[in-house]
Amino acid sequence: MPTSPAPAAATLPDRLLEAADRALRALFAPASATRPAPGPAAGPLDDGQRRAAAQLMRVNHAGEMAAQGLYHGQALAARDPQLRAHLLAAGQEEADHLAWCRTRLSELGDRPSHLDPLWYAGSLALGVVAGVLGDRTSLGFIAETERQVERHLDDHLQRLPAADERSRAILTQMRSDEIVHGQQARDAGGLELPAPVRSLMRATSRLMTTTASHF
Numbered sequence: 001m002p003t004s005p006a007p008a009a010a011t012l013p014d015r016l017l018e019a020a021d022r023a024l025r026a027l028f029a030p031a032s033a034t035r036p037a038p039g040p041a042a043g044p045l046d047d048g049q050r051r052a053a054a055q056l057m058r059v060n061h062a063g064e065m066a067a068q069g070l071y072h073g074q075a076l077a078a079r080d081p082q083l084r085a086h087l088l089a090a091g092q093e094e095a096d097h098l099a100w101c102r103t104r105l106s107e108l109g110d111r112p113s114h115l116d117p118l119w120y121a122g123s124l125a126l127g128v129v130a131g132v133l134g135d136r137t138s139l140g141f142i143a144e145t146e147r148q149v150e151r152h153l154d155d156h157l158q159r160l161p162a163a164d165e166r167s168r169a170i171l172t173q174m175r176s177d178e179i180v181h182g183q184q185a186r187d188a189g190g191l192e193l194p195a196p197v198r199s200l201m202r203a204t205s206r207l208m209t210t211t212a213s214h215f
């Protein structure tokens with residue numbers, strides 16, 4: 001976690017307005033990356049490879065919409081202003097991931113999931129619940145989410161067509177960022193979540209990844 005001086009506490013109306021602004025941007029403004037998309041210029045893929053890669057990248061784009069919702073919801077409910085600033089900074093890295101997945105989907109001539117607003121809204125609500133349960137639970141929720149995302153990315157890295165170096169480079173950079181996010185949350189005192197909660201989180205993300213790959 002950054003050790004810069006604690007930001008001034010914002011009032012609840014301020015925080016709600018900021019949260020609404022972040023939500024509108026996530027849903028309706030194209031995500032802008034602060035880091036260029038990793039990877040070489042895309043090599044030629046045949047139609048089957050292109051479709052297979054696009055299906056995976058659509059799922060990853062939906063996952064990053066969900067990450068935006070989670071971080072925004074948790075930031076809204078965080079009690080400690082320094083934790084809130086940290087969540088928003090990590091959220092900006094997730095915005096890079098979102099923008100890279102979107103760029104790659106366009107390069108592959110495909111589209112994001114129609115249900116992206118649903119992933120964002122559902123995750124925002126979940127993030128608020130995690131935040132209301134307390135900062136250490138909220139951090140534990142991040143640590144577990146990032147651990148599950150890391151495993152999910154390992155699976156996608158296996159399944160990507162070998163020729164798709166660009167998507168591979170994007171997912172590889174995302175994976176290392178998610179590992180750092182998870183470690184930071186544990187270092188900041190994140191609690192280990194109970195096994196039933198971890199299973200419920202896995203089931204929810206399976207539902208999302210299956211649905212997002214088709215719709």
Ligand SMILES: [Fe+2]
Nearest residue numbers: 064067094097
């Ligand atoms: Fe991410």
Ligand SMILES: [Fe+2]
Nearest residue numbers: 146177178181
């Ligand atoms: Fe992350």
